[in-house]
Every structure is written in structure tokens, then in C-alpha cells.
Amino acid sequence: MSRRVGEKDISGCAISGIFNRKGLRFSGEAIIKSIALMRERSNGLGGGFAAYGIYPQHSDAYACHIFYDHLKAREDVEHFFNKHFCITLAEEIPTRKLKAIGRPPLIWRYFIQADRQRLERSNLTEDEYVVQCVMRINAQYKGAFIASCGKNMGVFKGVAYPEEIGEFFRLEDYQAYLWTAHGRFPTNTPGWWGGAHPFTLLDWSIVHNGEISSYGANKRFLEMYGYQCSLMTDTEVITYLFDLLVRKKKLPMNLVVKALAAPLWSEIEQMEEKEAGQFKAIRAIYGSALLNGPFSIILGHRNGFLALNDRIKLRPLVVAEEQDVIYVASEESAIREVCPQPARLYFPRGGEAVIGELEGRSQ
């Protein structure tokens, strides 16, 4: 990819998400319609979707969506999988031939569980075991890229406009309780299938609009905990930050949000003593996790989603609610396109997290 692609001087991305908090599943048509409306926020160099609840029949297995550049890569990865995992099912992901999609990679999915013996010997939790295997493949196996590896979820992404990607992957055939979507306008990384959003780790997925000025600080902070930021994208770093703080450091989500989009000191000073003390400590300890610069993100996970703006709201984010469904998008129009008269529509403030959780389940 020529360097000039990475030097484009225009920025903009579109994100959208639809979530049913009762866990009722619906097809991918609505999310495609929503993201398609924001076509001019993308430039055809990347689009993608994350869908939660699509594989109920395999809900105990890690669903791996993988891109292969060539057959050799598939052989290598399958060899690795056979050694490290028990594979319940391996199949090509059904796609539709489209003019807009130039030369797609080979796209496969595997439902896998860790090999019991190896897992025991590794002394790791199964999640950590899977993470390490996935990171190894993405860093070391040429021509192979694992796009997602969570349970009962999957990522469908590629280099094209998002609505084209949706059509290509036949998303109308999938039923999910949470869909997120991304249309990409790359400025500092060239368009390639693996680099499109959403970015995932286990069942975390991120769609993101923005450019993080703190990237260098965040990356070096993560590297200290063994994360390899090989993709050089903001999304990767944001995903790993959530993984580190929520899964490894076991911080409650409301405080994680306050580490990533910290309240201003002037705001903290006006809080009650207990809350102020808490936020002050979080900022002092996790300052390197602060995401600085413009962003709006939707973080999907098995129990719901979290939408978040940078703390001074330098990127758009709109939220709407209608009965059991919550909509989140870069633009109001993208919500009204699929839900013309929501009961409530609002613009969350900078740093104010919008949290949607499945009823009866909280993280």
C-alpha cells in the first residue's frame, strides 16, 4: 500500500449501533440501512459490523472469523488450531459475489474450545489462553488475520462501503440482539481487510470514530502488560485498554469509563468528597489509559454495549430509545432512518457513558 494513502488529510467515520435490551434478536437489515445513510462519512476503504447472539447453537465455543490471503495461511492456522484447540465446526463464511468488492480474502469461521490438556498445562484461564493464541497468529502467521474470536458473536468487515460489506456477508440471514457498524475514512492507515472496524478481542468489539492524540502513551502503557499493538490503530488500543482494565484489573465499568474519558479536574473539585477521592485516585493511577483527542466509540460485549465520547466532545454521538431498543449513531439522521419517532433522543455529554445492558445481566 502506498504511503500516500496514509497521508490523506480528511477525516471522518460513521458509527452506528442497535441494541435490544430484552435480548430479542433481529436481522442485520436495520443496521445496514442506518450506516448506509452516513455514506459520505466513509470513503469505501473500510466497513464492518459486529453481531452478538448470532450463534446460539454454538454458544459455548469461541467463534473465530478468519481472513486468509492464500491457502497456505489456512493450512498453517488449521495446523495450529488442531494442536491447541478442539474444533467443533470449520466452514467457509457464506458470501455473495459483488462488483464493489474487488478481491476478497478467503473467509472462514471455526468454533473452537481450548485443548483441555494444553490448557491445564498452561495455567491460564481459557479466555487468556485464547487471547494468547489469537495474538500469536495475528502477529506471526503471515497472510492470516483473526477478525473476531468471541463466543456467540462475530465480526463481518472488509474494504468497501459498509452497506456493501453487509450485502457481501448476507447479514440479513443473521439474527442478533446487538449490532454495531462502522464506515471508515482512513487517514493514517491504509485500507486492508484486517484493519477495517470493528476491532475485537474475545467478545469485546469496538467501532470508533476519531484519532487519538494519546495513542503513543496508551500503546506504551499497554505494551507493559504484554499487549502487542501490531495493527497501529486507535481501535486496537481502545479494545486492549478495556480488556486490561475490565478483564484483567477487574475494575467496575463505571470507573473504567472514568479512566478512559476522565472528568476534568475542575469537575472533580466540585464533586462530593467520596466521589472526588475515587476519581482522583483513578486518574492518578491510570493516567496513561486516558484517551485524549477526539473520539466516539461503541463498545460491544456479550451483555450489551457502552457508547462513549471523548471528554470534551470533539466527535458526534447521538442516542435514542424506543421501547426496548437503544440506538446510537454518529448522526441523528442515521437513527431516524430506522426509527423515525423514538420516544427519547439525546446527545450525551463529553465523557458521559451511555450503557445498555441485557435485562437481568450486568457486567
Place this chain on the structure above:
Amino acid sequence: MSLTMKSPEFLIDRDDDRCINCQVCERQCANEVHYYDHDLSKMSAVDLNCVNCHRCVTLCPSKALRISKYPLEYKENYNWSAEMINNIFKQAETGGVLLTGMGNPSRKKIYWDHLLLNASQVTNPSIDPLREPMELKTFLGRKPERVEFNGEGNIVNLPPQLELGTPIMFSAMSFGSISLNASKSLARAASELNMMYNTGEGGLHQDLYQYGENTIVQVASGRFGVHKEYLNAGTAIEIKIGQGAKPGIGGHLPGEKVGEEVSRTRMIPQGTDALSPAPHHDIYSIEDLRQLIYALKEATVYAKPVSVKISAVHNVAAIASGIASAGADIIAVDGYRGGTGAAPTMIRDNVGIPIELALAAVDDRLREEGLRNQVSLVVGGSIRNSADIVKAIALGADAVYIGSAALIAMGCHLCQKCYTGKCNWGIATQRADLVKRLNPEIGVERLKNLVKGWSHEIKEMLGGMGINAIESLRGNRLMLRGIDLNPNELEILGIKHAGE
């Protein structure tokens, strides 16, 4: 005594048309350069005594004085510079060690000047600090690897932290090496700016206990003025192992500077030399350091962070990593251009390494070992302006120490003669007639102005990068590019070359 071969360094040029023979220059010069020649009925000067401190130039009411380099040209010789020759003349006469003051002035690469900063264009907005919040608040101290909550949801395991309004502290300068008025100025400015000053190894004068909240008390190899009340007087304790200007050697405050006040503060007899040994004689290895760290923590009931200050030497990264695991909460690294009240010239100009390289190496090593988030890293020696600070933080520092810059703000003209005790600006002296020349009220204002000005500039640079909190700059080396640096230097600094 045989013929002296010493020649003047500076030439006093007096404009007789302007000179009104008021003798201010004579009264102001502790080096006894100026005198009134009664035979000629006019002012005259002994060039040889001049140190070029500009006290007379600044105070001359008719602006009759100019000082320039003495036009004494030895036969041109790249190898044997005038400085080398003059040094030999001096030593041949006295048999002594060459002494000097302030930081290493020699012509070696200054890495700060080879680092360039980034700014936002289009894809992310730059932020205007005059319109948007811009946060410089910095915490120094050990951070837990994982936070623990009590039943009420409060975090219970955050060790004591130093809270700074801006990532700048005044570095260690002892009462003794500097005057009480200079110490007062630093202490009061620190308290009014919500920052810290450092006592150095001089104890804490009674008048300064009131600024305890903004004081780092130092424990160095001479243990001068160290007692329980002293340790508990500040907000942090610093164990001084080394100083950038003189790594590996101790300190020496000559007896003539140990007057009544210094004597009481340091707890040594009046008129005796205050000698700090080269090593701490209870620290011969890293486990000994650990014992001292914990002894100090015990003495202060674990309520204060303990810092360990070392000079930047060849294997500084490994040493820093050892210090972190020995229990220090803050590591302060002092570069080879760091200032001093007195140091042997050969040591100052030849021992140690540049702080920029040391900082990059230490930050890298602490990260490799997973320790960086636990300890804070402070660097000094020498930070000359706000851009140096921004670069230091981008390389990986939490905060910086400024010493020379603070003295310059109070009037120091960098004549490098601190060790003579004849500082005409009332800073590096204990002579009452000289000390009173530094008015602490004015000293405080000038220090405050400097730190405020620098903080504004830091905010402007941060805003330009699209960052509105200083912690997002820390270790963010993508914000730096090198210019005129070779691949090796770039690799050590962990940065790309400009254009990459």
C-alpha cells in the same frame, strides 16, 4: 612567590565620559575589581578579579561599563585551547584541584535541541488552551498494580502521592550552598505555585518549616540536619545518591560558609567544613538502599513517598530498575549538565551522560520490567525552557526538576563562581552584606513568573498536539521526531527521524 602567569578572563571597559565616579561598582563587587584611584581621581579596575557576573554593569547608573572577553589570544591551537593552558597555569601555581560551579558548559551535543514536537492538522483538532481546559496536574508516588475497594466503594490502597499543579519542581539546593533568602524564595514560590522545592543536603531552617507541604526533604551521605522532625516536616523524602554535576563524589561546604544559621540547621559546629562522603556509608549495595528506604518509611509511618536521586551514568537503566524494586516511589535522574554549587571541573565536564539518553533508557527499562506504572520518574540537569519539559515528558518523565533555571530567575548570571562564596547576586553566598541583596519578596515573584510562563507555554504545546491533559503526553514518543541524529541515537531515544 614566583611570577604568576594567570591572565584575566575578562576586560572591563569603562566609558570615562559616562562614568560619574559614584563608586557603586566598587561597593557592589565582592571580587574587588573596581577601585577609586585617588592619584588619577577616577575609577579603575583589576581585570584579573572579574568573573563577569554583570552585577556592576546592571547597577551602574550611567551605564558606563562593558565587559568583554579578554582579547588574549594564544597562538592558535585546536588541541591546546586557552582554557586548557590557563588551567595548567593555575594548577602549576597551586597544586590544587580545579574547581567550578554550575553545570557542564562544554561543547557537546544537546539532545533537546535535536528533538522536534508534533502538532495537529485537520484529522484531529488542536485545542486552544485559552478556550478549553488544559490540565497539567501531576501525581508523583507509587501506584498500585490493582486498586482495591472497601465496602463503601472507596479505593483503599493508593499510597501517598505528591500532587503538583504543574510538572515542575525546584531541584535540591541546600541552605549553605545557597543563601537563606534564596531558600526562602524557592520555598515560598513552591507553596504559592502548588509545587515542590527540595532542601538539598542542608537541613531545614526553622523559618522554612511553615512550607512543609511543599517541601521535599533530602537525606544525603553527610546526613546533615536529619532528625525525626525534619523527616516529618516535608511531604516527601529524597535519598540523594548522586548529582549530575559530580557523579561518584561527595560534597564539600567550606567552613567559612558554616556560620551560625548554617551550623544550627546542619547540626555541625560553626566554622567546620561540611563534608559529604562520596557514598552513603550505610549503602554499599542495592539491598542496603532498600533498608534505608524502609527505615525512612518507618520513621514517617508510610505517609510520605520516598524518592531516590541518582546521577545519569552509563548503566543508569539497570540501576533505576533496581531502585524501583528496592521500594522507591519516585526515581529522580540528574543529567551530566546538571548544576552544582561546587564541583571539580574535570568531574563536572567528563563524568556521566546526557539526561535525554538516560531518561529514554530508564523509561524503556522500567517498561520492559513492568515497573514503570508503579514508580514516578523525575529528571533534571538541565532543563532550560518549557520545550525541554515537554520533550522530557514525551520521552517518559512524569515531572522535571529545575535548578539553574530557578537561580537564573532570581538573578544568577551563570558566572560559575558559586564555590567562592562571593556571589554578588546574594544567591550562592552566606555573607550577610551579599545575602541581603536578594529580596525574597522579589525572588518569589520572579520564580512564580517563570513557572507560570512555562506552564502557559506547555499548555500551548499540548493543545497544539490535540492533548488536554499532561498524562497523555507522558511517554508518548510519537509526538517527537529527531533531527540530525544517527540511527543509534534515534534507537536509544525511541523516536523516528523527522520526515519519517
